[in-house]
Amino acid sequence: MFNELEEKFKDECGVFGIYLNEPDSRTDAARSTFYGVYALQHRGQESAGIAVSNGHKIILHKNMGLVSEVINSEVVDELEGNIAIGHVRYSTTGESGPLNAQPLVFHYLKGMIALAHNGNLTNTVELRKRLATYGSVFQTTTDTEIVANLLARYPQDEIEDALAKCLVDMKGAFALVILTEDSLVGVRDQMGIRPLCIGILDGNYVLSSESAAFDTIGAEFIRDVEPGEIIVINKDGMKSIKTIDAPKTAHCVFEYIYFARPDSVIDKLNVYKARREVGKQLARQNNIDADLVISVPDSGTAAALGYAEGSGLPFQEGLMKNRYIGRTFIQPTQQMRELGVRLKLNPVYDVVEGKRIIMVDDSIVRGTTSKNLVNLLRKAGAKEVHMMVASPPTKYPCYYGVDTSRREELIANLMTNEEIAAHIGADSLNYIDLNGLFAALGNDENYFCAACFSGNYPIGTESIEEE
Known part of the structure; x- marks a missing residue:
């Protein structure tokens, strides 16, 4: 039912991730992620979740509701590990329900992996049909699970190489944070439609949909993830891999109008x-x-x-x-x-x-x-x-x-x-x-996506319109 008190557009999700080299306690990564997704609550109020890796396995806690309703101090105390990702969600692709709450955690040939996603793949129908033909079985209706199945096709590759191959098939707008048993990975779509940025906290790297979350945990904003860039953070530090270059950017103009917190900086623009x-x-x-x-x-x-x-x-x-x-x-x-x-x-x-x-x-x-x-x-x-x-x-x-x-x-x-x-x-x-x-x-139509105003979509929408 349409709620007249909530007439505004809703951004689908907010994502957050942190890699701690030497955490002071076993739950510091989960605690920082809790505060991080709390700061991103405006980006999604249907569900919330945190996944944590201790180097050997990934532990997940998620449910429907606000961050404060899903996660408390007792939950955080049980999420032991030095790497964590978090998610808050509004549903656009996939119905609203506990099964589609994120992060999503999967087992594949190389171990466990968790994904949290902000955005939409516009070729979801095509990819789901293709993967099903190869034998993939889907447990959710989200396009995040499609990304997991794409990654699983390259189990012999390092995560960044597998992800680079997946980007060839993935069309649309997305910012992903990915948790393996020993690494934190971030990736942004080739036109930079959905935001993602990098921060640092006492020598530890952090990823977030918005820089305001860094302020909450005391981290320093470094820069935005570039369009088409993959960021890999592990015991060796941070590595950047640049994939396909798009002819232009298409940063979502509505981030500056409504979605983002006024105290965030997105793609070098202060929102306020x-x-x-x-x-x-x-x-x-x-x-x-x-x-x-x-x-x-x-x-x-x-x-x-x-x-x-x-x-x-x-x-x-x-x-x-x-x-x-x-x-x-x-x-x-x-x-x-x-x-x-x-x-x-x-x-x-x-x-x-x-x-x-x-x-x-x-x-x-x-x-x-x-x-x-x-x-x-x-x-x-x-x-x-x-x-x-x-x-x-x-x-x-x-x-x-x-x-x-x-x-x-x-x-x-x-x-x-x-x-x-x-x-x-x-x-x-x-x-x-x-x-x-x-x-x-301070920019023009070659810098922003303003399709909701102009009807000029920078990426094809045929597949998603079929759903």
């Missing part, structure tokens, strides 16, 4: 600064006479601050967010839906009453939340409500590891700006345009 610049650019493109700027917290706040700076209007907190409401609040009636919105976001009456308001949000997907918020501001006495959106109209689904609606559910695909403004009850509605977004981020 990027969002402020987008807000400034949005103000340059629009000249609305108003009294103040407010945000839809929290994801719209940085852009709203930038809009206020660019327009010269004051920023105030016009909506207060209840950060303790459950993620799956269900509203069976219109009255309950309105109550649900008020449980999560409530207007500050003294701020908005009698004012001409500019409300900045990061995106509009279906329009239901925007409509409810405009209605709340009207009831609180707002004289005018002008909606500003810090991304272009979302007209196309994503096939690269993001849970988006079908195209026929995307409001910008169904209505004009004026029709959407009337639908949500706003006095006006304005989006940043695609060129303005690229200008604010």
Whole structure:
């Protein structure tokens, strides 16, 4: 059932990994990974898990739920080893359920291996059919298991060589962390669509979807994993293997708009600064006479601050967010839906009453939340409500590891700006345009993937559309 309180796009997963040369205790790797995936909780809230290697075997703990619900101190104490990977998940490829929770652990000719994956393979149907023809048996419906089966075809090779061969067959967007009995491996797709970066903690290497997780455990950010790069970390240190070079990069632009934490740096761009610049650019493109700027917290706040700076209007907190409401609040009636919105976001009456308001949000997907918020501001006495959106109209689904609606559910695909403004009850509605977004981020269409706005997919989607 669609939850009107969770209208935003959902990134599929967050991954984390650490290799400790000389851990102070037997559970330091698991403990650091617990804190790491906790810092990545925003990237996935369906399931969580940690896999740990002690050099001889891999121990796994995973389940459905938030990190705090799945992993506690007793669990960490049982996960002894000096190498660990962790995962938080939203499902896009493969249904949501305990069997598909990650990491996935497998036995093959060379021993045990664990995988955690963020992204989508776009040729899943083709690969699954081919592997089944060779005799592969699948226990899950995730494309992560396809990667494991591909690796198992090269048991005589070193892990990096086997993985390089697999990359020839793998199409799509992916960031993988892989745990063998004695190594930690990271790999990023050839166009760098999904993020992955490297940190260091007291001489020990760490991998993460976002650099903010390094800050949590006290690690130092080194650099991003390059598109098409394989990173192997073991007792000999860190080794880099560069595979196929793509003609261009296609970094997911939505990381900067919504997905990533504002305190992360992804592909040399500080996310918070990027969002402020987008807000400034949005103000340059629009000249609305108003009294103040407010945000839809929290994801719209940085852009709203930038809009206020660019327009010269004051920023105030016009909506207060209840950060303790459950993620799956269900509203069976219109009255309950309105109550649900008020449980999560409530207007500050003294701020908005009698004012001409500019409300900045990061995106509009279906329009239901925007409509409810405009209605709340009207009831609180707002004289005018002008909606500003810090991304272009979302007209196309994503096939690269993001849970988006079908195209026929995307409001910008169904209505004009004026029709959407009337639908949500706003006095006006304005989006940043695609060129303005690229200008604010300091790069162009050859650097980012912006297929959800333009429909220009950098990698073929035929196979995944067949599912």
